Amino acid sequence: MKKLLPWCVPLSLVCFVLAPAVPRARAEAPPKVVRDSWDAAYLEGAKVGWFHTRITETEKDGKKVIGTSASMELSIRRYNSVVKLRMDQESEETADGKVVSLGLTQYLDVGKRTERAEVRGNQLAVFTGDEKQPKLLPWDAKAVGPAAQERLAAERKVKPGDTFEYLNYELALRQPVKVTVTVGQREEVDILEPPTDPKGKVEHVKKKLLRVEAESEKVNVGGTQIALPKLTSWLDGEYRPLRSQMEVPGLGVLTLYRSTEAIAKQEGGAPALMPDLGLNTLVPLNRRVDGIHDRREVVYRITVKGDSKPETSFARDARQEAANVKEGSFDLRVKGSHGPGDFEGPAAVKDEYVKGNDFINSDDPKVKELAAKAVGSETDPWRKAVKVEKWVHDNMSPSTAIGFATAAQVARDLKGDCRQHAMLTAAMCRAAGVPSRTAVGLVYVDDPQRGPVLGFHMWTEVLVRGQWLGLDAVLGKGGVGPGHLKINDASWHDTQTLAPLLPVTRVLGKLRVEVVEVR
Numbered sequence: 001m002k003k004l005l006p007w008c009v010p011l012s013l014v015c016f017v018l019a020p021a022v023p024r025a026r027a028e029a030p031p032k033v034v035r036d037s038w039d040a041a042y043l044e045g046a047k048v049g050w051f052h053t054r055i056t057e058t059e060k061d062g063k064k065v066i067g068t069s070a071s072m073e074l075s076i077r078r079y080n081s082v083v084k085l086r087m088d089q090e091s092e093e094t095a096d097g098k099v100v101s102l103g104l105t106q107y108l109d110v111g112k113r114t115e116r117a118e119v120r121g122n123q124l125a126v127f128t129g130d131e132k133q134p135k136l137l138p139w140d141a142k143a144v145g146p147a148a149q150e151r152l153a154a155e156r157k158v159k160p161g162d163t164f165e166y167l168n169y170e171l172a173l174r175q176p177v178k179v180t181v182t183v184g185q186r187e188e189v190d191i192l193e194p195p196t197d198p199k200g201k202v203e204h205v206k207k208k209l210l211r212v213e214a215e216s217e218k219v220n221v222g223g224t225q226i227a228l229p230k231l232t233s234w235l236d237g238e239y240r241p242l243r244s245q246m247e248v249p250g251l252g253v254l255t256l257y258r259s260t261e262a263i264a265k266q267e268g269g270a271p272a273l274m275p276d277l278g279l280n281t282l283v284p285l286n287r288r289v290d291g292i293h294d295r296r297e298v299v300y301r302i303t304v305k306g307d308s309k310p311e312t313s314f315a316r317d318a319r320q321e322a323a324n325v326k327e328g329s330f331d332l333r334v335k336g337s338h339g340p341g342d343f344e345g346p347a348a349v350k351d352e353y354v355k356g357n358d359f360i361n362s363d364d365p366k367v368k369e370l371a372a373k374a375v376g377s378e379t380d381p382w383r384k385a386v387k388v389e390k391w392v393h394d395n396m397s398p399s400t401a402i403g404f405a406t407a408a409q410v411a412r413d414l415k416g417d418c419r420q421h422a423m424l425t426a427a428m429c430r431a432a433g434v435p436s437r438t439a440v441g442l443v444y445v446d447d448p449q450r451g452p453v454l455g456f457h458m459w460t461e462v463l464v465r466g467q468w469l470g471l472d473a474v475l476g477k478g479g480v481g482p483g484h485l486k487i488n489d490a491s492w493h494d495t496q497t498l499a500p501l502l503p504v505t506r507v508l509g510k511l512r513v514e515v516v517e518v519r
Helices: 146-156 365-375 381-395 407-413 418-431 499-506
Strands: 032-043 046-060 063-078 081-094 099-107 112-120 123-128 135-138 163-170 175-193 203-216 219-221 224-226 231-235 241-248 252-259 297-304 320-326 329-335 436-447 451-464 467-471 484-490 511-518
Touching: 032 063, 063 146, 081 146, 146 163, 146 175, 175 219, 175 231, 175 241, 175 252, 203 241, 219 499, 224 499, 329 484, 365 381, 365 407, 365 418, 381 418, 381 451, 381 467, 407 418, 418 436, 418 451, 436 499, 451 484, 467 484, 484 499
Parallel strands: none
Antiparallel strands: 032 046, 032 252, 046 063, 063 081, 081 099, 099 112, 112 123, 123 135, 163 175, 175 203, 203 231, 219 224, 231 241, 241 252, 297 329, 297 511, 320 329, 436 451, 436 484, 451 467
């Protein structure tokens, strides 16, 4: 029942995919293709790409093994620039649906990041990148492989009113997720009908199909509970999904139509027809705040539609405080931060904020070179960090047409938007001996067409005298003011995916914000 679908959020165009996972056993016979299908992808009615799924059977070590592979290509528009995303998937399972191996490939602007995993009894051995030693995680044997998930509706011969559950393991989140399936009534919906003549046109036709909804339980990412989008599919008499759709936060409805390879790969319309991820997610404000980034404090009244505990959707720390919590809304008091206070915080610093990793690769020679150039002979940690912020601000060229990139790539290209500025600043700070992490949330923007708005944003935080302090190389002001509203932060330790950015999806498309007090 589960389909692989993109997670798209501002800042990153977050996407998850399964990919080749572990060294495979020797195949004793060529694989038999069980299913090979193509889906054409439409976003709010605009053609944006395709999905391809292939399921095979083969004999390995005398046992039947079922392999599932998937590929996806989507074009996403963000601030009038179009970025193409590609995904691939592979997994292996036994004939009765027990998972043998999983994997995940994250395609970045340049290159890719992989995680691969194999089930070893009651443990999952996860290999990150080229690591030889795996991280061992608990494994729940009730988890069902993707091929078995697809067979559930047919095996149960589901009918309106039926419900059932299964456990799906999300490697990107490193946790099992319970999925509840509810079977609705048959209803008439549009599907694509391929032409019998190769030169003919594709037609939209009406067909009465069985409606099935698959809803995942909330998942915990970085201490935040996130509701994953519900997937609705329409099945034919053989329980095949001829149409599926889900609500993509910030973009609208993504619809997949079963089709042929030729139809699925046909180019879509002009980019202007696509919804714009960046512009669609701007949050209007009730008033303009002049010089907000130099202000001492601003209080915002925030409403998060459909959230029973909205005050937990934003970070609460030394700079942000939630108060006046009411049903569906709360006040967020945000202070400016332009340097360490006259006190010492906790002395202990976790290695994850000091050492380099696959995204904040502070050990990269180019990153080290730029850090040394920016910092010079400075020895004070805060002044080092401010010098790094200024160097990144002065030397990077703005661009919204770049996919998510590692700090090492940004150090060589020196172009990008807030994501690239934040990652490079964090890496250079670590290279200069200043602990760092990235923060995601909202930033105040006085938009020429829309007036005062909040836009989704990414910046950097550094640890000085035991205090986490904000820096924003896009603005280059030596700190952050009360115009930065933080949702979450991340060290990017021990991850090959963009999962650290997922907390943004909790509020995406659900916010109403008012300025109630300015100091």
